[in-house]
Amino acid sequence: MQKMGELAVLGKALGSGRDAVRSELEESAEAAKLREGSPKVHNPEVAGRAQNMTSEMAQRKSTFDIRRKAQAEALKLPPFPTTTIGSFPQTGEVRKARAAHTKGAMTDSGYTSFLQNETRDAVRWQEDIGIDVLVHGEFERNDMVQYFGEKLSGYAFTKHGWVQSYGSRYVRPPIIFGDVSRPKPMTVEWATFAQSLTEKPVKGMLTGPVTMMQWSFVRDDIPRAEVCRQIALLLRDEVTDLEAAGIRIIQIDEPALREGLPLRRADWPPYLKWAVECFRLSASGVRDETQIHTHMCYSEFNDIIESIGAMDADVISIETSRSKMELLDAFVDYHYPNEIGPGVYDIHSPRVPSEIEMVDLLAKASQRLSPDKIWVNPDCGLKTRGWAEVRPALEHMVHAAQMLRESFPRR
Numbered sequence: 255m256q257k258m259g260e261l262a263v264l265g266k267a268l269g270s271g272r273d274a275v276r277s278e279l280e281e282s283a284e285a286a287k288l289r290e291g292s293p294k295v296h297n298p299e300v301a302g303r304a305q306n307m308t309s310e311m312a313q314r315k316s317t318f319d320i321r322r323k324a325q326a327e328a329l330k331l332p333p334f335p336t337t338t339i340g341s342f343p344q345t346g347e348v349r350k351a352r353a354a355h356t357k358g359a360m361t362d363s364g365y366t367s368f369l370q371n372e373t374r375d376a377v378r379w380q381e382d383i384g385i386d387v388l389v390h391g392e393f394e395r396n397d398m399v400q401y402f403g404e405k406l407s408g409y410a411f412t413k414h415g416w417v418q419s420y421g422s423r424y425v426r427p428p429i430i431f432g433d434v435s436r437p438k439p440m441t442v443e444w445a446t447f448a449q450s451l452t453e454k455p456v457k458g459m460l461t462g463p464v465t466m467m468q469w470s471f472v473r474d475d476i477p478r479a480e481v482c483r484q485i486a487l488l489l490r491d492e493v494t495d496l497e498a499a500g501i502r503i504i505q506i507d508e509p510a511l512r513e514g515l516p517l518r519r520a521d522w523p524p525y526l527k528w529a530v531e532c533f534r535l536s537a538s539g540v541r542d543e544t545q546i547h548t549h550m551c552y553s554e555f556n557d558i559i560e561s562i563g564a565m566d567a568d569v570i571s572i573e574t575s576r577s578k579m580e581l582l583d584a585f586v587d588y589h590y591p592n593e594i595g596p597g598v599y600d601i602h603s604p605r606v607p608s609e610i611e612m613v614d615l616l617a618k619a620s621q622r623l624s625p626d627k628i629w630v631n632p633d634c635g636l637k638t639r640g641w642a643e644v645r646p647a648l649e650h651m652v653h654a655a656q657m658l659r660e661s662f663p664r665r
């Protein structure tokens with residue numbers, strides 16, 4: 255769709271000249287400032303903080319075993335806890351409302367109350383079907399990187415820089431042109447709104463530092479590791495703000511960690527070292543009882559499993575349903591010590607998986623991993639799906655978890 259639009263603009267420009275497409279070519283305010291050479295590329299405070307960070311800052315206060323006890327105590331989750339990866343369907347309605355708001359055809363307050371209704375419905379429905387750890391649904395987000403980039407200083411946007419992300423979906427990667435900082439909290443309002451509607455824990459939802467960088471165009475006047483550290487530090491502030499606002503579980507998505515690997519194998523170790531450190535920097539400012547999750551999509555884990563372990567997330571969710579749990583091998587062989595949610599529902603297909611199918615996958619996982627460390631979740635976010643499929647699929651998933659609880663002892 256977006257590509258077609260771009261072709262139409264190019265066609266018009268070729269036929270009738272540049273002036274005919276002036277409005278389509280309008281730059282974002284930041285891009286214009288950037289061209290004029292006035293934006294704040296250098297922010298000594300931000301750059302200095304990234305250069306002076308200490309290794310203690312990348313270290314949780316206690317080891318996983320201690321944290322695990324504190325979290326079990328605080329969260330009181332059942333065995334085989336159920337959750338989702340974050341987004342719920344971005345329906346035509348949601349996209350229409352966003353477009354209307356962007357164009358100025360919908361007021362800020364109209365758009366906010368629309369999003370509140372979507373979020374409220376999603377929270378109630380998750381409670382009704384018995385999900386244990388809820389999400390707010392990410393209805394307010396256009397994209398998991400763009401949404402955050404738009405709230406940060408040091409990021410600029412294009413109107414037409416579309417890049418294919420998957421299938422027929424396109425995104426416009428932001429441009430990191432300067433030192434990156436967070437003028438104010440980015441997700442606390444939506445997370446606390448959702449949490450105010452339920453007693454169950456609502457997971458805060460952030461895009462991790464490596465993915466934020468990997469899916470942007472990055473300035474090349476300082477090392478990528480340095481850019482990543484700046485993002486990690488502002489995310490760390492967001493994480494501790496979420497915690498202070500009463501959010502007990504926070505997920506930091508890192509689906510792009512593996513694709514950031516340099517081409518030459520010899521360059522892998524230094525990359526992995528700073529990439530893992532950046533994740534830990536963003537995650538480690540919290541108390542023991544605050545549970546940090548991470549999520550990675552389809553990923554070959556075998557050759558980077560030690561780095562995945564070194565991230566030390568309390569819970570990791572990964573895509574495993576299409577490989578029938580084969581992707582778990584790396585975790586099993588490595589004796590991955592923390593908790594893990596092997597995806598039991600392929601979200602790339604509209605097919606609704608049956609309860610039995612998911613029970614089989616979970617049983618398979620339980621033979622190979624310690625059953626008391628297994629979470630039950632889909633492979634990835636549900637934004638590309640419709641509610642007609644998501645509703646029955648997640649109901650089946652909750653039933654599958656209940657069946658597993660009956661066959662395995664309590665944690």
Ligand code: GLN
Nearest residue numbers: 339340341507509635636
């Ligand atoms: N939290 C994001 C979502 O649910 C994660 C998406 C991803 O891993 N690509 O959409």
Ligand code: ZN
Nearest residue numbers: 550551634635
């Ligand atoms: Zn994913």
